[in-house]
Amino acid sequence: MALMKIVEFPDPRLRTVAQPVTVFDAELAKLVADMFETMYEAPGIGLAATQVDVHRQLLVVDVSEDKNQPLVLVNPRVVERSGTQVCQEGCLSVPGIFADVERAERIRVEAQDAKGAAQVIEADGLLAVCIQHEMDHLAGKLFVDYLSPLKRELVRKKLAKQRRNAA
Amino acid sequence: MSATAADPGARLRAEAARALARIVFDGVSLRSAFDARAARNADPRDRALLSATLFESTRWWLRFDAALAGMLERPLPSKAREVRALLVLALVQVEVMAMPSYAVVAACVDAVRLLGQPGLAGLANAVLRRWLREREARLAALDADTTTQAAHPRWIVDALRADWPEAWRGMIEANNHAAALTLRVNRRRSTREALLERLVADGVGATAHGDLDDAIVLDASTDVSRLPGFAEGHFSVQDGAAQRVATLLGVADGQRVLDACAAPGGKTAHLLERASLEVVALDADAGRLPRLRENLARLGLSAQVRQGDAAAPAAWWDGRPFDRILVDAPCSATGIIRRQPDVKLHRRASDIRVLATTQRRLLDALWPLLVPGGRMLYTTCSVLRTENEAVVAGFAAAHADARTIALPDGLGEAAGGGRQNLPGSGGMDGFFYALVEKAH
Ligand SMILES: C[S@@+](CC[C@H](N)C(=O)[O-])C[C@H]1O[C@@H](n2cnc3c(N)ncnc32)[C@H](O)[C@@H]1O
Numbered sequence A: 001m002a003l004m005k006i007v008e009f010p011d012p013r014l015r016t017v018a019q020p021v022t023v024f025d026a027e028l029a030k031l032v033a034d035m036f037e038t039m040y041e042a043p044g045i046g047l048a049a050t051q052v053d054v055h056r057q058l059l060v061v062d063v064s065e066d067k068n069q070p071l072v073l074v075n076p077r078v079v080e081r082s083g084t085q086v087c088q089e090g091c092l093s094v095p096g097i098f099a100d101v102e103r104a105e106r107i108r109v110e111a112q113d114a115k116g117a118a119q120v121i122e123a124d125g126l127l128a129v130c131i132q133h134e135m136d137h138l139a140g141k142l143f144v145d146y147l148s149p150l151k152r153e154l155v156r157k158k159l160a161k162q163r164r165n166a167a
Numbered sequence B: 001m002s003a004t005a006a007d008p009g010a011r012l013r014a015e016a017a018r019a020l021a022r023i024v025f026d027g028v029s030l031r032s033a034f035d036a037r038a039a040r041n042a043d044p045r046d047r048a049l050l051s052a053t054l055f056e057s058t059r060w061w062l063r064f065d066a067a068l069a070g071m072l073e074r075p076l077p078s079k080a081r082e083v084r085a086l087l088v089l090a091l092v093q094v095e096v097m098a099m100p101s102y103a104v105v106a107a108c109v110d111a112v113r114l115l116g117q118p119g120l121a122g123l124a125n126a127v128l129r130r131w132l133r134e135r136e137a138r139l140a141a142l143d144a145d146t147t148t149q150a151a152h153p154r155w156i157v158d159a160l161r162a163d164w165p166e167a168w169r170g171m172i173e174a175n176n177h178a179a180a181l182t183l184r185v186n187r188r189r190s191t192r193e194a195l196l197e198r199l200v201a202d203g204v205g206a207t208a209h210g211d212l213d214d215a216i217v218l219d220a221s222t223d224v225s226r227l228p229g230f231a232e233g234h235f236s237v238q239d240g241a242a243q244r245v246a247t248l249l250g251v252a253d254g255q256r257v258l259d260a261c262a263a264p265g266g267k268t269a270h271l272l273e274r275a276s277l278e279v280v281a282l283d284a285d286a287g288r289l290p291r292l293r294e295n296l297a298r299l300g301l302s303a304q305v306r307q308g309d310a311a312a313p314a315a316w317w318d319g320r321p322f323d324r325i326l327v328d329a330p331c332s333a334t335g336i337i338r339r340q341p342d343v344k345l346h347r348r349a350s351d352i353r354v355l356a357t358t359q360r361r362l363l364d365a366l367w368p369l370l371v372p373g374g375r376m377l378y379t380t381c382s383v384l385r386t387e388n389e390a391v392v393a394g395f396a397a398a399h400a401d402a403r404t405i406a407l408p409d410g411l412g413e414a415a416g417g418g419r420q421n422l423p424g425s426g427g428m429d430g431f432f433y434a435l436v437e438k439a440h
């Protein structure tokens, strides 16, 4: 297993739209394992392939307290959504920034697992938020896109400053 | 998505770290620090995790704070004290509570941000990972000294070794194990058999205590206020060692009894459950009297509850003597470290002399209130001879009409004129008893 580098906003690669996964082989299994390792290490509760510069429709999540409920979604599609909730979100590609985002309260997702088997996931609460957040990444979208242009500019400046300080 | 304020594991740990910092650095008691946070955590699972984390982190602070210090090049600044508390509790969750390390590390690194110290998240991550890599060697180094091996301050180790040269190691070991929860049946409202049946029917593992009439020992710790019969006053929580007091005092119907250090009323209530008595329940601390009143009311008992200094009876005594006096004195609580691990952090060596002086003053001041032929029982939950047999010996030497009465072997080790139950012995707390009779 290996840690992967997480691409950070405003890197244009985060705007790439991911392509469907068609081959479910050992290489995919390794990618999934590496993404989990990278996510837990970050630490995060969800990671989309886009964020590690792999532009395939693949995401991993684990919102459990004990980090023992890993979930892999390949080629996910939201088939039902209802209600709304506002949750403070943060993103491993936008470190240190947290903002309230409105999302569907419940979703029903059809996807495949790492071996290609079909699965249906009913999610609500934090899990639903997290899946929607990661699916946005696969479409080249970021949670900061939901902010007003002014706020987004502030975020960009704040990140630039963080980076200067870190360097 | 990064874990956010909404990630329950990180949020709970940040809260626990704040409470732990209050306990360790501000001298706030474990109980009140927990109570202050518990209200915000309605979910019983969160509450249980918070409680266990605070207990174990307080119990093991001296071990894992030393572990942390060994991994830092320089100590964390005092404004990062909550991060220090968080890192110690992370080590405790991994090493003592056996929680999965990757979960603890991930949640704690996030919790550093929630504590408003994002600049320390990298350090926290590095330190915790270093611990996981080097833990075996580091644990071995901590084990080399009793203070860091058993997380007891030097002065307690020294005092126990001096007072109990044979037993001290076992006592320290017992202090580090959580105690079983023991109930006391209110025999005016129920019977032990009936209560046991109700508990078992409710799926609560419980057994009758072999040596004590009123005691039931629970298999596992639980929120007792949710057990059947609690609101109706069918039982209270009380350790077995404390349940011996009512029998030892030897009360009979119609007697007038003084409970001189009564709050929150555990022993007052037990006396009243066992005999029809006229009890004056005194305590110096007005803030503790409401709990005493509540407990008596819940159990359907009544006593004359008074605020006052037991060492100055002129202010509250009506001049009518007592047949029995219980002096359950304020003490170092070194016998109940397993239930109140904050004793390790909050007590100082210098407290002991001061406590012994107070204890002796209480006995001297209350002695004239006892009828000739009456009995006074002195108890503490200390295991230190300075507070126990030395106080009784000094008192007995100063009062020609005082005679200490030998207590049965079963109560524990002979200790001067009294008996000492060692912590954990018989599953009970460390407790000292001495019974003195006044000549006719
Ligand atoms: C060990 S606790 C008593 C526990 C109680 N007997 C029970 O079983 O629930 C000691 C009590 O002594 C009280 N106290 C301390 N100094 C006192 C004094 N000078 N006079 C009366 N009470 C005092 C404290 O406020 C505290 O409530």
Ligand SMILES: [Zn+2]
Binding pocket: A090, A091, A092, A093, A133, A134, A137, B001, B002
């Ligand atoms: Zn993201």
